[in-house]
Amino acid sequence: MNPSTSHDPKHDPLQPFAEALRERVPSKEALLAEAKALSKKRRNKQKASCAGLLTLALAGGLWHLDPAWRSEDIQVAIGQRQEVRLQDGSRVALNSGSHLRIEWRLRSRQLELLDGEALFTVVHADKPFIVRSQGVRVRDIGTVFNLRSDARGVDVGVIEGSVEVSNKHTAPRLLQAGKQLRATAERVGSVEATNAAALTAWQHGKLRFDGRPLSEVVRDLQHYRRASIQVADGRTGELRLSGEFDSEGVEALIDMLPRILPVSLLRASDGSVVLSRTR
Template identity: 60%
Template sequence: MDRPEHTERNPGADPLSAFERALRDRVPSREALLAEAKAQTARQRRRKQVLGGGLSILVLAAVVWTVDPAWHREDLVTAVGQRDSVALADGSRVVLNSATHLRIERRLRSRQIELVLGEATFTVEHGDKPFIVRSQDVEVLDIGTVFNVRSDSRGVAVAVLEGAVEVSAPQSAPQRLDDGQQVLAHAGRVGEAMSADVERVTAWQHGKLRFDGTPLSEVIADIQRYHAAPVRLADPRLGNLRVSGEFDSDAVESLLDLLPAILPVMLTRAGDGSVTISGR
């Protein structure tokens, strides 16, 4: 009778070892789990950086839009005795008087011009962005108009030829000027609106200086724009003398020579071309 075949076994062998190896192959090791956790953390950090960077860009864009910075500036300057007419990029036009300095600024939310010194007339083309002229500490906001701005030692004079503007200064409430009105702003304050002598305001565009009982101090200020060397009053009280008439702005030397004939004054000319006006 045959005996059943006997199979020898290793008493130290674990019958579950094969299953353990199969399970280990299917379940990641501790090292693999740690590596995956680190990779996921790095991905989350990069995602936050991207989101944070995008948020920063949005915040920066909002700030830039609110502040309305100038991204381009262009200077226009006329010499003594020179006048010029310039078409702006938006279709507006500006006429510059003698010895005038304009700074044109391109901004995101507005059209702005700084009248550093001198005089100019603005004919504004309507647009989506507000049109603002600044000089000294005064702002002139266009409401659809043609207006003249003069800036010198007397302050900032604004005259409306057509339409309306709003004039503001640090120490005054905004003031509306309509067609045919003018105002003088000085030392941070806007004066009272007055009727404008439009022919006198625009006389410079035709090469003329027009005075109608104008104080000599103001006459000298207007002459100075067309005279390279200083013109001075020896006595400030002489500034109250009055001058009337229309004169050629290209011949201010002749006007100066005429003053002793119409006023109780005399002239002293220096070698540098400067003129001193004193009483007789």
């Protein structure tokens, strides 16, 4: 054997075996490339898994929080009434000057009466039916109920079935048919007797007062006119009014008050009215 060619790879008898081995065993570079690809694949898979878990967590959180994903405002003009039918078949009758917000939520049917008066006829469903107003929460238990919301607070009266009335400071109070109460964000008042005729008189264009203090009467009349009506002082507000009147004739009723009660009437150029006791 020629010494000069003893280490020549071309004449190495093991060369074919080395080349076959290299074909079967990946090179260092190939192993590194494969390891990087595998790591990237695992990272992508972990990211996808984390993203899926995050999506599920967010969905679960949204379901628990019950956010409103859509809302619609309905405002009724002074002197008008309007009836709204909800998607579940429930109905809301709105009185003059009322402002209602309808909310679409995941877990509940919720509305907010921002101002005015509304009669709710609720269809039973799996999702609870809740009406909010001025920090007061009214939860329906398959019923027909009336809400009036103004500066005095929220008056809740039940015609059929029952509701639960609550705020942040009090536990839910059960209110059954033929009963009413007044609530605010701070307190829930005592339960009093009422009847369907009194609660629904406004739907028939009537105003019914049974010995109602003039301060309360004025608040009711305010729903039917833009310009303000005021009583001059507490003594004037203590006067009481009884009778049934046409809600479309509020101006005529105001002009009639000095003939019914010991009050004087002062009208300003902007339409506002001030009532003062005369004796």
